[in-house]
Amino acid sequence: MGGLQRREGLVVKILCSKFGPLNFSCNLIETEDSISVHFELGNEYSQAKEYYIFGVYDGHGVHDASKISSQCSEHLPVNIAKNLSKKPRNKEEDIKNAIRKGFAETEQYMKSALVKEAQDSGCTALVAVLGPSKELIIANIGDSPGFISSNEVFSHQVTSEHDVHNKAEILRLRQQKKEKDGVGFSIYRLAPGRREKSWALDNTFSRGMQFTRSFGDFYIKKKAPKSLISEPEITEKYDASDINLLVLCSDGITNRLRAYKRMPTQVLLSYIKKHINKKDPLEEACHELVKLCDLVSQSGYCVDDMSILVIVFLNNKSLKQWCEDATKRAEKPEDWLLYKQHQRYEEDISDISEEDLGVESPKSTISNFDIYDTSNQYSIEEAEEFDDMTIPDI
Structure with missing residues (x-):
């Protein structure tokens, strides 16, 4: 179910869809979202080994939004990788500098190669770079957010959304x-x-x-x-050895989950806890997230494209042990869901308050x-x- 990649202690789930039900296809016609997952891209372009680069891109505009997000997903990771140093004196600063240069070069590429298409269209971007010593640095422009969950901080949004609510x-x-x-x-x-x-x-x-x-x-x-x-906003350095879960997603996911007042990390860990005894709790949790987002789509509240990268840091644990440890503080789904477990998923969300759906407050x-x-x-x-x-x- 869905895209799945494993690499030296990582489990990466890829979910991407045009609006409506998520169906785990990253090749849908005219979807304005794109996703990138690269292992060892730095080694290919700058001999900087053991760097992983993940990204979510959300296109927008009157024309060519799909093309622009696709081009960003191809060029931004490469531009970051090209600027990584083979033997940096300071890995954190080297990664941050590579990110800054990568964003600047991607913008310059669009000015030269996509100047016509990008007059009234564009793309937001959210990227995470994982270094050889498990340095994790996240950067973004726009409103696609990143979240982490660790033993110390159960769920936390690590990026700021660049909009007029900021x-x-x-x-x-x-x-x-x-x-x-x-x-x-x-x-x-x-x-x-x-x-x-x-x-x-x-x-x-x-x-x-x-x-x-x-x-x-x-x-x-x-x-x-x-x-x-x-210009990207870049987070502090995180140690992936202390992180259980990293989620990168487009705002199509978070806008839907706003109705439940929960972050994607909270929802996933809650469902993992529910299915802890299944063969693949992570798979089951992703399936539940799909149905939950579909429920909100059916209400007509949000029909934006949805993309999400779910990155599990096993940190020398089996997936079973990871699931047990990561969900110790997770809620049970019935503690926060606004529908009862025995009801059908086709039920609408008319019982959600206006405040939950973002209806304006008094002026x-x-x-x-x-x-x-x-x-x-x-x-x-x-x-x-x-x-x-x-x-x-x-």
Whole structure:
């Protein structure tokens, strides 16, 4: 069931689908998501041995989103691998520098080879690089998130989503607007009554953007060079020896799981615990995740493409022992599912509250609240969070 790869203490599950039920095919026509899994790519391009590179790419735009995400999945891992050092003095800094250069070179490739396709289309990217001493570093642009689970921290999102719900990104955009000749922009809700927002340049023909970092989208970047950027945000170094599970996914997964207020790592470990006595608990857990996401798709709440990489760090354990250790603190599915176990999966999710589905909260009435002069687009809670935001001197 699904793509499965094993490599020296790793078990990698690959799930990728067009909207609707996940069916484990990474070759569906016109899916805008792509996935990459590379072992020893560094050895092939720079003689940097024992580096593994994983990635999830989410295309977007009016045209060619599928082509752009596919091209990113081919070029970004290679560009990172080319910049790895054979004998680095500092492996952490070497990996981070390789990631930065890899992202910059991929953006440059798109400017030269895909300049027409990428005018009004682009791609977000989420990559993880595992080094020879089990150094794990994750980087992203856009809203595809990464999660880890360890014995110390059961489930934790390790990346930030680059959108207009991110305080740091709002601050960066607002600073750009304050600069001389800076282009103005406004924030809009994606649909009436919805929580999700987009931003768009004022007095241009640009479409609304849900995120603030991406590859491509050169029309917007030309109009406002410092607003939409392709510079990755890079995490701290993690020791894979201490990690049980790494999940990289597109926002099509997390948007669906928001209805259950759970992260992908939590859901997977919960189902692994449920099927702990089965022949392959990981396989069963992935199957359950499929059905859960399908349930949300049937409600019409989210129909975005879904892609997920599930990377298990066995760390010298058998898969059976790993399952037992990794799920010690996991919930039982019935503790958090909003449907009863005896009900059919075809049941809709009409009993989920509006708050769970991201319906907007009451609008802010704070008089001095000002984020791009669009305070009416933020709820009371959001306004309170951003109200103390200070803008640095230009």
